[in-house]
Amino acid sequence: MTGPVPPSNVLQAAPLLQLQSQTALQITNPSSASGGEERELGAWETFKGASSGNAILKALTRASSRLGRGARGLGSVAGLAGSAIALPGGISKAIGSIQKAWESGEGGDIARASGDSTTALSTGTRLVKHGLESYSLGAKGVAGHLARRAGTEAFKQAAPGASKAVVQAAAKTAAKQALAEATEKAARRGVTAAATAAAKGGGTLAKGAGAVGRTAAKKLLREGGEAAAKAAGKAVAKGALKTGAKAAGRFVPGLNVAIAGLDTATAVATLADPKASTGKKVTSVITAAGSIVAATNIPVVSQVGAAVSTVSSFIGSFF
Amino acid sequence: MAEVSRREAYKLPRIELPSLEGLKVQVAGPRLPTADELIERLHQKLRAEAPHRERKPGEAICLGDEVECDIVTVADGRVVSGGVRHGARLEMREFVHLPGFVEELLKIPTFTAGTFELTLPDDYPAADLAGRTATFYVEVRRVFEVAQPELDDSAALQAAGLGEDIDKAMEAIAAEIDEEQGRELLVLASQTVLDAVADRVTEEVPAAAVDEELRQLWQQTEALVLQGRDFSKELVEQSLNRFLDDPELRAQAAHRIKVGLVLGALISEQNLAPSPEVVRDLLETAAEGVGVSTEEAREAVARDPVQAQTVAFSGLYQTAVEYLMSRAEVEVLED
Numbered sequence: 001m002t003g004p005v006p007p008s009n010v011l012q013a014a015p016l017l018q019l020q021s022q023t024a025l026q027i028t029n030p031s032s033a034s035g036g037e038e039r040e041l042g043a044w045e046t047f048k049g050a051s052s053g054n055a056i057l058k059a060l061t062r063a064s065s066r067l068g069r070g071a072r073g074l075g076s077v078a079g080l081a082g083s084a085i086a087l088p089g090g091i092s093k094a095i096g097s098i099q100k101a102w103e104s105g106e107g108g109d110i111a112r113a114s115g116d117s118t119t120a121l122s123t124g125t126r127l128v129k130h131g132l133e134s135y136s137l138g139a140k141g142v143a144g145h146l147a148r149r150a151g152t153e154a155f156k157q158a159a160p161g162a163s164k165a166v167v168q169a170a171a172k173t174a175a176k177q178a179l180a181e182a183t184e185k186a187a188r189r190g191v192t193a194a195a196t197a198a199a200k201g202g203g204t205l206a207k208g209a210g211a212v213g214r215t216a217a218k219k220l221l222r223e224g225g226e227a228a229a230k231a232a233g234k235a236v237a238k239g240a241l242k243t244g245a246k247a248a249g250r251f252v253p254g255l256n257v258a259i260a261g262l263d264t265a266t267a268v269a270t271l272a273d274p275k276a277s278t279g280k281k282v283t284s285v286i287t288a289a290g291s292i293v294a295a296t297n298i299p300v301v302s303q304v305g306a307a308v309s310t311v312s313s314f315i316g317s318f319f
Numbered sequence: 320m321a322e323v324s325r326r327e328a329y330k331l332p333r334i335e336l337p338s339l340e341g342l343k344v345q346v347a348g349p350r351l352p353t354a355d356e357l358i359e360r361l362h363q364k365l366r367a368e369a370p371h372r373e374r375k376p377g378e379a380i381c382l383g384d385e386v387e388c389d390i391v392t393v394a395d396g397r398v399v400s401g402g403v404r405h406g407a408r409l410e411m412r413e414f415v416h417l418p419g420f421v422e423e424l425l426k427i428p429t430f431t432a433g434t435f436e437l438t439l440p441d442d443y444p445a446a447d448l449a450g451r452t453a454t455f456y457v458e459v460r461r462v463f464e465v466a467q468p469e470l471d472d473s474a475a476l477q478a479a480g481l482g483e484d485i486d487k488a489m490e491a492i493a494a495e496i497d498e499e500q501g502r503e504l505l506v507l508a509s510q511t512v513l514d515a516v517a518d519r520v521t522e523e524v525p526a527a528a529v530d531e532e533l534r535q536l537w538q539q540t541e542a543l544v545l546q547g548r549d550f551s552k553e554l555v556e557q558s559l560n561r562f563l564d565d566p567e568l569r570a571q572a573a574h575r576i577k578v579g580l581v582l583g584a585l586i587s588e589q590n591l592a593p594s595p596e597v598v599r600d601l602l603e604t605a606a607e608g609v610g611v612s613t614e615e616a617r618e619a620v621a622r623d624p625v626q627a628q629t630v631a632f633s634g635l636y637q638t639a640v641e642y643l644m645s646r647a648e649v650e651v652l653e654d
Contacts, residue, residue, distance in 0.1 A: 224649065319631075
């Protein structure tokens with residue numbers, strides 16, 4: 001890779017775009033990036049999370065076990081997720097800083113939250129008003145992100161001493177042009193057209209055994225009875241993982257508090273914990289799935305006596 | 320570890336199963352995904368399979384990285400609802416609602432912690448926080464550099480199991496979303512039926528039971544970040560109290576408990592027990608997620624009576640949910 005070309009003017013876009021393509025090459029061609037092709041498969045498989053359901057979680061947990069063994073010798077930080085190991089350097093200072101911010105605010109007197117402005121608007125209402133749409137980037141957003149990333153990094157390489165404001169301004173200018181190009185490129189390559197066509201088709205590919213699409217689900221519900229009930233039961237049993245992925249990907253403080261999301265986040269944390277037993281992992285998946293219908297993951301409060309005696313009468317036949 | 324407060328004894332009411340006569344509900348039908356949603360899904364799928372490298376302690380984070388971190392958010396002297404996250408996984412790209420967040424996070428090296436302030440935008444989704452200054456404590460635990468491929472990169476598409484070209488990839492993703500939406504519709508129908516039956520419960524849920532339900536949830540989530548570190552007892556306690564006093568969370572918790580009471584009454588009155596198929600299906604699904612065989616999952620669960628009981632409860636509750644669903648009429652509303 002050739003060295004970075006310094007721009008003649010910090011706000012001039014062309015040199016940045018040139019650098020951007022070099023940076024993009026570094027990103028899309030891993031062998032050109034520092035660190036080469038060092039591929040810590042286990043660590044990544046553990047980390048990448050529940051983005052597409054069970055298959056991902058399968059990999060996630062398998063890798064997690066391997067990681068616990070390998071990480072110690074390598075000095076890797078992997079495998080510490082979910083643990084209480086403190087980070088070195090600066091952690092006390094960082095905690096002290098936010099503790100100070102908390103103490104300096106008007107609410108530092110441990111005020112009960114009822115009636116406080118922070119909870120006056122129910123989180124449920126907020127969720128309805130601000131759906132997932134705001135998190136979807138689409139062609140334009142993805143292209144814009146890549147453009148900004150390339151622009152910022154390129155400029156940082158070209159002018160490492162530049163102030164944050166200058167870097168941002170330069171990257172923004174570069175991104176503006178790059179965004180138009182990237183969007184056009186995506187359209188030219190057929191990404192947008194393919195997505196538009198597939199969206200209109202709605203997903204007509206043959207599905208695996210037992211899979212139920214939109215149309216089949218509607219038909220089942222319309223017909224009702226045992227078949228619908230069984231299908232719903234199976235859907236509930238598998239329902240948690242996608243929700244878990246959404247919960248992991250979003251971060252909007254003050255907005256996203258829902259019990260079902262908390263349950264699935266707990267399940268994902270258990271799966272990623274190398275110290276959790278297989279039995280605990282199995283039950284964490286099962287209970288998180290059930291909690292999507294707000295029923296099963298309530299170990300103390302709602303498992304009433306009658307159900308306990310019922311369970312004791314049949315549990316031996318399964319285990 | 321800070322002590323958690325507000326713990327009182329409670330007794331749940333014993334209820335009779337409400338009448339299931341005229342159990343009829345309406346649910347909104349799913350809408351077709353947009354082209355943008357398909358592209359976003361493709362981006363995420365390619366990202367999951369892309370070449371990557373775990374960054375070493377002290378190494379700088381870059382845009383495009385995948386970061387796992389613990390976060391605490393404070394504003395106006397209060398711990399912000401939903402702002403405490405344990406093991407949050409964040410892609411380092413612009414956060415639509417938190418401009419500047421990623422830029423600040425990039426200044427915290429891998430496996431260290433930092434605190435920074437941001438002024439939330441005037442159009443911030445949580446209106447009461449719009450324009451306010453928020454302080455974020457972030458502990459960066461793990462970071463991966465990701466070599467994100469082009470959306471139409473044939474080799475990357477194939478590696479992700481999406482076919483050899485962009486057309487096939489988009490079709491596969493549309494089919495995947497179709498299946499998810501079918502499953503979600505069935506789950507939504509189940510939720511709505513349970514809601515309808517729980518709404519027929521006239522007995523009140525004791526406030527102390529709601530407290531306990533939420534306290535346990537807090538213990539499994541925010542407490543994982545706040546306890547065992549140097550946060551003051553007062554800050555930790557405020558976090559718990561905010562959790563316990565959130566009207567929306569209290570309503571959800573009370574509802575969950577009512578659902579539990581309904582299912583308990585149903586199980587008792589009808590002498591329900593899960594079939595071997597139901598328990599096997601549960602174990603099969605979970606085993607796939609954990610990466611073991613169904614038999615290995617069964618054996619692992621059998622070794623621990625607490626886990627075995629939890630699985631048995633889940634099977635029992637699923638059977639009860641199916642019982643209710645088979646007696647309900649569900650109307651799917653179309654746009």
